[in-house]
Amino acid sequence: MGEIFVVVEHRKGEVREITFEMLFKARELCRAFSLNLTAILLGGKDEGFSGELAKRADRVLAFEDNRLATFNSDLYKEILDRLIREHHPFITLIGHTSWGMDLAPALSVKTGFPLATDCVDIQAEEGRPKVIRQIYNGKLFSRVSFKESPGYLITVRPGAFLPPDHIEGASGVVVKQELPAGLAELKKEFIEFVDTGAGDIDITQAELLVSIGRGIGEQESIVAIKDLADLMGATLSCSRPVVDKNWLPKFHQVGTSGKSVRPKVYLAFGISGAFQHVAGITGAGTVIAINKDKKAPIFRVADYGVADDLFKVADALKERLRNA
Ligand SMILES: Cc1cc2nc3c(=O)[nH]c(=O)nc-3n(C[C@H](O)[C@H](O)[C@H](O)COP(=O)(O)OP(=O)(O)OC[C@H]3O[C@@H](n4cnc5c(N)ncnc54)[C@H](O)[C@@H]3O)c2cc1C
Structure with a gap:
């Protein structure tokens, strides 16, 4: 029986969420194509990942060697190719992450297999995968099919598939x-993780987040939303342009190059809903979007939406809260 490989991603002693998302989707594809599911673990010694992975895969091929404790695309490419x-x-x-973006194109060249990147869905059609x-x-979806090949490489966007929290029953073998001997000399070396600093607030722990995007217009206007956040007892977060313009420090940023957040309620003021932002709020409970453009992609992921001027909505909310 053939198989699907899922390349396990981990960092600082933890398996990254993208791994579980891929294993979840891969299991569905295995059923559609009648294949087995194999997790490929390239990790350090004694990190204890394989047990957790075996709950979700038929087999874990576990390379546990301290040379693999941190990601190195040269080494990964050589081992995966073999x-x-x-x-x-x-x-x-x-994963379509900084790892995957480094690794997948090189692996495609090395193996000669076709590669589709940043996929939000994978379907089984006529014996071949089709990707979305x-x-x-984010304004349009495209469906992409592959030329026939003995194997296909696909990078998966973080947050595209939501695995269940709890898995029962499954138990794969760990091999x-x-x-391998004779690996090519590495051309780069991992040095250290540099922490961007948590800052004086931690948006990842907040239960209520009021988030601002470029729609705020200028730094001076942030105070209007900060006042609202204070009245609500909420923490202020933002999209990347707000940080790029130096309007707020980096530790406020939500998204793929910022933080993933899991508040009970996420209010997005003047945020368009680019996938890099939305990927950071997949764990949020209720998402409420305020955007003057009723076609903004954020409304596709919002539970509630107000298509109006953000300042008007913020003023109305503040008045309600002050009079409550
Ligand atoms: C490698 C990479 C990593 C990235 N990482 C991140 C990340 O981690 N986080 C992130 O957020 N982005 C990230 N981005 C950027 C991302 O692609 C988008 O550019 C960004 O999310 C857009 O931010 P925004 O929604 O605030 O701004 P815009 O897309 O400009 O949207 C502003 C919105 O405000 C609305 N608006 C304007 N005025 C008003 C008003 N008065 N009232 C109501 N609505 C109004 C507009 O209709 C618009 O929809 C990344 C990009 C790349 C390439």
């Missing part, structure tokens, strides 16, 4: 692997 040649997986899933990608900043 594994792919040996096992012929039908599909190999890699977003284009024009320990040795690093």
Whole structure:
């Protein structure tokens, strides 16, 4: 029986959420194509990841060696190329993350397999995968098919698939692997993680987030929304342009290059809903969007929406709260 590979992503002793998202989707594809699911773990010694992964995969090929404790695309590419040649997986899933963006194109060149990047869905059609990608900043979806190939590489956008919190029953085998001999000399070396600093607030722990985007217009206007956040007992967060313009420090930023947040309620003021932002709020409870453009993509992920001027809405809310 053929198989689907999922390349496990981890950092600082933790398996990253994208891994579980890919395993969840891969399981569905395995059913559609009658394949087995194999997690490929390239990690450090004694990190204890394989047990957790075996709950979600039929098999874990576990390379546990301290040379693999941190990501190195050169090393990953060499090992994965050899594994792919040996096992012929039908599909190999890699996260569309800074890891995946570094690794997947190089692996595609090395293996000769076609690659589709940043996919938000994968479907089984006529014995081949078809993928869905977003284009024009999320305004359109495109369906992409592959030319026939012995194997396919796909990078998956974080947050595209939501796995259940709890898995019951499944128990795969863990097969320990040795690093192959004769690997090519590495061209780069990991040095250290540099913390951007948590700052004086931690948006990842907030239960109520009031978030501002470029729609705020200018730094001086932030105070109007900050007042609202204070009245609500909420924490202020923002989209990336607000940080890029130096209107707020980086630790307020939500999204793929900021923080993933899980508030009970997320209020988005003047945020368009680009996927890099939305990927950071997949764990939010209720999303409420305020945007003057009723076609803004944020309304697709919002539970409630107000298509109006953000200052008007903020003023009305403040008045309500002051009179409550
Ligand atoms: C590698 C990479 C990583 C990235 N990482 C992140 C990330 O981590 N987080 C992130 O947020 N972005 C990230 N981005 C940027 C992302 O692609 C978008 O550009 C960004 O999210 C847009 O921010 P925005 O919604 O605030 O601004 P815009 O897209 O400009 O949207 C502003 C919105 O405000 C609305 N608006 C304007 N005035 C008003 C008003 N008076 N009242 C109501 N609504 C109003 C407009 O209709 C518009 O929809 C990243 C991009 C790249 C390439």
